[in-house]
Amino acid sequence: MTRDKINTEKKILEAARKVFLKKGKDGARMQEIANEAGINKALLHYYFRSKDKLFIAIFDEALDEFIPRIGSVLNSDMSLFDKIRDFTNHYIEFFIENPLLPLFIFHEIRNNPDRIVKLAGQSGVEPILFAEEISRAVDNGLINPVDPRQLIVNMISLCIFPFVGQPLVEAFLFNNDDEKFADFIEIRKKEVGEFIINSIKK
Structure with a gap:
C-alpha cells in the first residue's frame, strides 16, 4: 500500500471514530464520515464498502x-x-x-x-x-x-x-x-x- 493510501485510510478511520462517537453506529452516515475526512463518498466506498466494514x-x-x-x-x-x-x-x-x-x-x-x-x-x-x-x-x-x-x-x-x-x-x-x-x-x-x-x- 502506498503512503498516500495509508494516509487516506488513516484519515478515514479517524473521521469515522469521531462520527461513531457522536452518533453511534446506527446513527452514523457514510456521507458524514466522508465529510469529516474531507473526501468524497465514492472514495470512502473505495476504501470501505460499507459502514459495517468501517x-x-x-x-x-x-x-x-x-x-x-x-x-x-x-x-x-x-x-x-x-x-x-x-x-x-x-x-x-x-x-x-x-x-x-x-x-x-x-x-x-x-x-x-x-x-x-x-x-x-x-x-x-x-x-x-x-x-x-x-x-x-x-x-x-x-x-x-x-x-x-x-x-x-x-x-x-x-x-x-x-x-x-x-x-x-x-x-x-x-x-x-x-x-x-x-x-x-x-x-x-x-x-x-x-x-x-x-x-x-x-
Missing part, C-alpha cells in the same frame, strides 16, 4: 492494542492482587483512551462472539489460566472461597458498566457534568481493584 476496522485496530495489554498482565509473574489492580487499571484506562470500544465489544458480542474469542486466543489471552490461579489461591487459603468465573465477570463488569451506561450515570449522579464524570472514572481506576481485593482477601 466499524469492524476500527474495532480490530482497538482490539489489536487492547487484548495484548490485558494478556501481558494476566500472563505475568505478578501476585494475584497486583494482577487484579493492573487488570482493572489497564481496562479502565483503555476505555478512557478509546471510548468507542465498549460499543464495539457489545456489537461483536451480539453479532460475532466467536471472533472475539479467536482474537483473544491469537493474542495469548487465556482466562482459564487466570481462573486456575484464583482456584489455587482459594485452595492455599490465600483468599476467601470464590468461584473464579464469578470473580472474573465481576472484574470486567465493574470496569465496563460506567462506560456503557455513561449517559445514565452522568445524568443521575453528576447532573450531566462531563468533568465530574471524568474525575469519577479516574478515581475508579484504583477504586475497582481495591474493592475486588477487599472482597476476597482474608
Whole structure:
C-alpha cells in the first residue's frame, strides 16, 4: 500500500471514530464520515464498502492494542492482587483512551462472539489460566472461597458498566457534568481493584 493510501485510510478511520462517537453506529452516515475526512463518498466506498466494514476496522485496530495489554498482565509473574489492580487499571484506562470500544465489544458480542474469542486466543489471552490461579489461591487459603468465573465477570463488569451506561450515570449522579464524570472514572481506576481485593482477601 502506498503512503498516500495509508494516509487516506488513516484519515478515514479517524473521521469515522469521531462520527461513531457522536452518533453511534446506527446513527452514523457514510456521507458524514466522508465529510469529516474531507473526501468524497465514492472514495470512502473505495476504501470501505460499507459502514459495517468501517466499524469492524476500527474495532480490530482497538482490539489489536487492547487484548495484548490485558494478556501481558494476566500472563505475568505478578501476585494475584497486583494482577487484579493492573487488570482493572489497564481496562479502565483503555476505555478512557478509546471510548468507542465498549460499543464495539457489545456489537461483536451480539453479532460475532466467536471472533472475539479467536482474537483473544491469537493474542495469548487465556482466562482459564487466570481462573486456575484464583482456584489455587482459594485452595492455599490465600483468599476467601470464590468461584473464579464469578470473580472474573465481576472484574470486567465493574470496569465496563460506567462506560456503557455513561449517559445514565452522568445524568443521575453528576447532573450531566462531563468533568465530574471524568474525575469519577479516574478515581475508579484504583477504586475497582481495591474493592475486588477487599472482597476476597482474608
